[in-house]
Amino acid sequence: MQLIWFRSDLRLHDNTALAAACAQGPTVAVYLLSPQQWLSHDDAPSKVDFWLRNLKELSQALKALHIPLLIRDSATWADAPQVLLELCQKHGIEQLHCNEEYGVNESARDAAVADALAEAGIGFTAHLDQLLFKPGSVLTKSGTYFQVFSQFRRVCYERLHHSLPALVQKPALQKPLRITADPVPTGVTGYTPPTSALQALWPAGEAEAQERLEQFTDQRIDDYKTERDLPARPGTSQLSAYLAAGVISVRQCLHAAVASNRGEFESGSVGAVTWVSELIWREFYKHILVGYPRVSKHRAFRPEYEAVPWRDAPEDLQAWKEGRTGIPIIDAAMRQLVEIGWMHNRLRMLTAMFLSKNLLIDWREGERFFMQHLIDGDLAANNGGWQWSASSGTDSVPYFRVFNPVSQSAKFDPQGVFLKQWVPELAKLSAKDIHNPPLQGGLFATVDYPPPIVDLGKSRQRALTAFKNLPRHV
Known part of the structure; x- marks a missing residue:
């Protein structure tokens, strides 16, 4: 009997580990629910819900091939070796198959599982797939x-x-097993399901x-x-x-x-x-x-950037999180993130650079907030993007390059269509004023929108000074 351990590979087609397992003999599948681990990784409620909804679709697809999907609880990954060992012993598993995952915690988890199974004479094979x-x-x-x-x-x-x-073929129908699949839960402890409107934007399957x-x-x-x-x-x-x-x-x-x-x-x-x-x-x-595993440990890829004198500015940070910085494109982007679990890629760069440069707040604060809300949250991509914007990462933007959010807004949303959708209190402003609302008088008096929390020019110069004075800036 073979075991396929599903993780971040919730599909039937072109699945390397699944195809390999089925090619070697009768196969049963397993998925581990690890809510405490997910919380420690700042996985978003929308993301966990998306996993579970896709897992339900996958279970039905596997059922059609007579591959039962078993659900097991493993609150943290430290529990995974024992949970999987007991499952393997119960069903006479000869070999566990999975697709490789990356990151220090994922690597440590898989090494521990492999060791535990090896002691019991059970094989463990991780396949290149991601x-x-x-x-x-x-x-x-x-x-x-x-x-x-x-x-x-x-x-x-x-x-x-x-x-x-090459693409991997979908597994063939196998003979029915005397193993009953487990129901896929609709939620897990510690996570509040997202709105039905958000779910509708991201159908599963x-x-x-x-x-x-x-x-x-x-x-x-x-x-x-x-x-x-x-x-x-x-x-x-x-x-x-x-x-x-x-x-x-x-x-x-x-x-x-x-x-x-x-x-x-x-x-x-x-x-x-x-x-x-x-x-x-x-x-x-x-x-x-x-x-460079240090990037999995909340460290700057470029060590000299650990010395940036980040500001401790909780009120500014909160304003950024809530989309009330007084910079329309930043606020629109942040509101989009919180409401639909996704943000346009250029806006990810703008909001990240605004936080790390104009507000001079540690990029790790933003990295974490993004992960806590992104339905597509991915450690490597999110960390890479944030460190690129903060100039601390590999092949990152030079520290002296700071996007001006107002000019970027006018260039990429010239009519303010995106701004009007997410900052409706500015909807009556002209296409010119909506990117940088006037501070007093006129139409501004009719809208409930805050003035900018920071001067873009002065804050840019503050960032340049802070970064330029690092011990080994490059």
């Missing part, structure tokens, strides 16, 4: 992990030109993920390079939550993009080329997670 290339296989000539994205991408492209990673992928590659991918920067337009794939939960694979995304671009990924449609590059960014940050 990435196109195994961490440690894309290295510099000196044998180290890349720190510059363009160099990393060049090596990845060289390998992709040789061959694209592989069919939904596949439909989104097909619509994007068929209709919008060619315009992705320009449309992705416009928060009022549906220019992105809206697949990030499905990728984070493994409801769709990066291989499926890559194959679809290449197919839409006549077999090319480095030439042809600029939109398709840009989107594939974004998939490689995702890959890059996960390799960084493995190669």
Whole structure:
């Protein structure tokens, strides 16, 4: 008997570990509920709910193949070795299969499970699935992990030109087992379910993920390079939550993009080329997670940035979290995040840079708040993005580059469509004034909106001074 341990790979199709398990014999599946661990990782209620809804869909799909899905409680990952060992012994499991996960806690968990099973004579095999290339296989000539994205991408492209990673076939129907599947819970302790409106924005299941992928590659991918920067337009794939939960694979995304671009990924449609590059960014940050484990431990990738004199400004931090900074594009973005569990990527950069540069508040405060609300929360991508914006990360923006949120707002939402949706108290302002509302008199007197909590020019200079005076700024 084989055991497939599902984690962030909640799909039937193109699932490496599932296919490998089923190829070796009768297979049973398991999923561990670990609410205390999830809370310690700041996983958002919307994200946990999304996992459970997708798990329910997966259970039904597995049932059609006579693969029962068992649900076990493992409050923290420290409990996982014993829980899985008992399950394996109960059902005579010979081999446990899973897909690799990355991060120091995930690696420690899997090593402990492997050791516990080995002592009992039970095999443990972790498969490459979440990435196109195994961490440690894309290295510099000196044998180290890349720190510059363009160099990393060049090596990845060289390998992709040789061959694209193949898609894995869906498992065949197996003979029924005398094991009854467990019901998938609708919630777990410590997490309040999100609103039905939020759930409706993110339907569960592989069919939904596949439909989104097909619509994007068929209709919008060619315009992705320009449309992705416009928060009022549906220019992105809206697949990030499905990728984070493994409801769709990066291989499926890559194959679809290449197919839409006549077999090319480095030439042809600029939109398709840009989107594939974004998939490689995702890959890059996960390799960084493995190669430089300090980023999993709330540490700056660039050690000199541990010395930034961050401000202790709880009122400013709270205003940022609640979308009442007085900077419309920042407030609109933060309100979007809290209400729908997602934020447009350019706005993630703007809000992160505003917090870490204009407010000079530790990027880790923002990283944590994002994880606590993002339905697509991913440690590697979230940490990578925040450290990029704060200039403390790998291949990050130079410390002296600080986006001006007002000019960015006027450039990417010129008519204020996005602003009016999320900051309705400004809806009556003109397309010019809505990006930077007048402080007194006129139309401003009719709206209930606060003045800016910080002067953008002065705060930018404050950040430049703080970063420039670091012991080893670069």
